[in-house]
Each structure stands twice: as C-alpha cells, then as structure tokens.
Amino acid sequence: MISVVVPTLGRPSLAALLDALAGQLGELPGAELLLVDDRRDESGELAVPGALAAYTKVLTGRGAGPAAARNLGWRAARGEWVVFLDDDVEPDADWSRRLVEDLAVGARVGGVQGRVTVPLPADRRPTDWERGTAGLAEGRWITADMAYRRAALVAAGGFDERFPRAYREDAELAHRVRRAGWRLVRGHRRVTHPVRPESRRVSLRTQRGNADDALLRRLYGPNWRRDLDLPPGRRPRHAAVATAGAVASVAAVLRALERPGGRRRALGVVATIAGLGWAVGTAEFARARIAPGPRTPDEVATMLVTSALIPPLATVHWVRGWWRAQSVPAGAVVTADLPGAGC
Known part of the structure; x- marks a missing residue:
C-alpha cells in the first residue's frame, strides 16, 4: 500500500497537483491521499476533484509548518510507503508507474527521492529567485517528492518540528534516517516545480x-x-x-x-x-x-x-x-x- 501525503496552505498550485494525481492515483496499489490543511485561518474546505474523492482524507494541521504537517500526515497513513509531495509540484503523466518501479528496492532502502525539473525562461537569463528555485533540481532528499518506508520514519522519529520552515527539515530527517541504518537512493519518477511569483x-x-x-x-x-x-x-x-x-x-x-x-x-x-x-x-x-x-x-x-x-x-x-x-x-x-x- 502506498500513501501520498501533501501538506498545503491552499495555494492555487494545489489544484494543478490534484488534477495531475486524479488520473494516476488509482494505478498505485492500495493508494490513499492525505491532504494536511495547514492554513492558520478558516478559508473553507479544500477542493478535491471527484476522481480523487474515494482516495482522499483531509486532515487539519496546526499551522505549525511543513514538518508538523507531514508528521500528522504520515502518522495517519496506512501505507508501507509514504510519499511526500509539496503542493506546488506537478507530477509527470507516468509518475505513478515510475513510482511503483522506484519503490521496488532492497529491504534496507528506507527512502527513494524523485527527480525535480524547474522550468526557467527560454528567452532571458533567470533572476536570482528563479536560480534559487532551480537549485531544487540538485537538492538531496528534498520532500518536493520523497518517498520513505514507514518503518524508516518510525525508526528516525519523523520530522523535527523545531524546524518551522520549508528549509532544512527534510535534509535533517534524511540524516537521521541514514543514522538509523537505512539507505537513501534516487529514483526515476519526475515532477515539475514551477517558479512561483514572489516579491x-x-x-x-x-x-x-x-x-x-x-x-x-x-x-x-x-x-x-x-x-x-x-x-x-x-x-x-x-x-x-x-x-x-x-x-x-x-x-x-x-x-x-x-x-x-x-x-x-x-x-x-x-x-x-x-x-x-x-x-x-x-x-x-x-x-x-x-x-x-x-x-x-x-x-x-x-x-x-x-x-x-x-x-x-x-x-x-x-x-x-x-x-x-x-x-x-x-x-x-x-x-x-x-x-x-x-x-
């Protein structure tokens, strides 16, 4: 069984992610989708496509950041594997098929990272912010798309909630997973991470x-x-x-x-x-x-x-x-x- 956990602030990008998953989640064995609504205000319910309704459970976070939201998600998950996706990525059309292939690994592999593509402008040089976002393509063990064996998460204790931002909390968890004796590897599935507008x-x-x-x-x-x-x-x-x-x-x-x-x-x-x-x-x-x-x-x-x-x-x-x-x-x-x- 494979559980997909998505912490979200309800950004517009979530709709693109859910639309991409709607046609693929049924291809995963025993699939479930856990959306962790981590908004601090009451902004209404998250819109879930009808094709995902049977697979989806919405959890209410504490507004304490992505580490706490992911902990809430994976602890409620039932799958042997827990796949963390950020709410601003778009999985490729063959993402689910490649995910299944990626997870066919040895018993001591505790995590498999997906590959991230960051599209940059073709008609000009990228800005400082765009280059920073593009660095995600080379990041190691980032939870833009990272699958962990549930046993590895239990052994490591999950994400450290003293890291309140989407920054270092994923690398720190990966370090503890490896210290617990698990291996981490890169897979072949791919997601696109658009550069969001910023001030x-x-x-x-x-x-x-x-x-x-x-x-x-x-x-x-x-x-x-x-x-x-x-x-x-x-x-x-x-x-x-x-x-x-x-x-x-x-x-x-x-x-x-x-x-x-x-x-x-x-x-x-x-x-x-x-x-x-x-x-x-x-x-x-x-x-x-x-x-x-x-x-x-x-x-x-x-x-x-x-x-x-x-x-x-x-x-x-x-x-x-x-x-x-x-x-x-x-x-x-x-x-x-x-x-x-x-x-």
Whole structure:
C-alpha cells in the first residue's frame, strides 16, 4: 500500500497537483491521499476533484509548518510507503508507474527521492529567485517528492518540528534516517516545480533560515553541512561583511563625538578601513548575484539593495538561532515532538 501525503496552505498550485494525481492515483496499489490543511485561518474546505474523492482524507494541521504537517500526515497513513509531495509540484503523466518501479528496492532502502525539473525562461537569463528555485533540481532528499518506508520514519522519529520552515527539515530527517541504518537512493519518477511569483523582498525573508542552520550547528557540530549533504554557504562571509559595517558605523559615530587629536584620527582610520571592507564585500556579493541574471534595471536595483541588507540580516537570524539553541544538548538525537516519537 502506498500513501501520498501533501501538506498545503491552499495555494492555487494545489489544484494543478490534484488534477495531475486524479488520473494516476488509482494505478498505485492500495493508494490513499492525505491532504494536511495547514492554513492558520478558516478559508473553507479544500477542493478535491471527484476522481480523487474515494482516495482522499483531509486532515487539519496546526499551522505549525511543513514538518508538523507531514508528521500528522504520515502518522495517519496506512501505507508501507509514504510519499511526500509539496503542493506546488506537478507530477509527470507516468509518475505513478515510475513510482511503483522506484519503490521496488532492497529491504534496507528506507527512502527513494524523485527527480525535480524547474522550468526557467527560454528567452532571458533567470533572476536570482528563479536560480534559487532551480537549485531544487540538485537538492538531496528534498520532500518536493520523497518517498520513505514507514518503518524508516518510525525508526528516525519523523520530522523535527523545531524546524518551522520549508528549509532544512527534510535534509535533517534524511540524516537521521541514514543514522538509523537505512539507505537513501534516487529514483526515476519526475515532477515539475514551477517558479512561483514572489516579491522583491523574498531574498530577505529567506534569511530566517539561518536560525535553523544555527540549530543544526548545535546538534551536529562544525561538519553539519558535510554530514547532511548540504552545499557550502556564505554565512562566514556575511558575518565578516556585517561586522565590518558595524565597526565602520560605530567608529564613525565615536569619531564625530571626539575632540580633534590622535584618538579622533585613529577612529577615522578604523572607520575608513572597516568601511572599505564592507563596501568590497557587499560589491562582491552583489556582483555574484547580478552577473548571471537578466540585468534589467529592476533586477539590478533589487540585487544592490538586498545585497547590502542580507549580510547583517543573515547574521542577526543566525545569532538568534544560536541563542535559542543553547538549551539544546549538543549532538542530541532529535525526535519529533509527538506521541510515540523516538529513535
């Protein structure tokens, strides 16, 4: 039996996903679809196509994020395999057939990842946001389309609900599944993940994920990126640029308050050097984001402004996450905060 779990906020993209599943779910042995409605407000019932009605159960989430919603879904599922899909993907026409083939694996394989295609504009270079979304195609063990053996989820304890965003919670679970002795492999089924429209502030909002990175650092030590199969990040450079900017600002203020003399000159030197470091670091970051993009006036302006704001914002979120993580025992085995969870 195969259970499909979809946490959702009721976005318009859900309709496209359900339409794609409507013609395929009946091809899965003992199929069931569990929609976890994680909206915080009462926005009415989710619209389920008639072809899916016999297979579908709608669960009400707590508005606590995708990790909690997925836990609710898989714990209510009856299948030996639980397939997690995001509500903004569109399965290929042969997705169900290939899923069955993907799950014909050895007994110690605990998870099989699907393949993700992110369509990008053919007539121009992709924007910063589009390139970021395209990175999902190379992501490891992401729950855009990830099937887990139920026994593996039980052994690992499910998703850690201290990760409230759609960020790192899937990689962290995959790490614990492997530590529990299961193998993870890539399959051949495929879904399309369109780039959804976003505001110009999206890169600033995503910096909140640095707080989750701080928790991972606390849990798994300095090699957490390597252990969780995550690419290197820019946080050390962001911290250096943010520090340089802060030093330049403080030195400039103190210099303005000082009387003429050697101390005032020294503060001027510090402000100049630190300010130059901030300017060089910010310019390098902006160039790295602008060069591969479409270089339209709007995109360039957005990159210039956000490249100046991201380093301090990322650092603040990291420090906030680090502070909260101090109460977590280093190296602790994380389990979901739900009845019956455990490793």
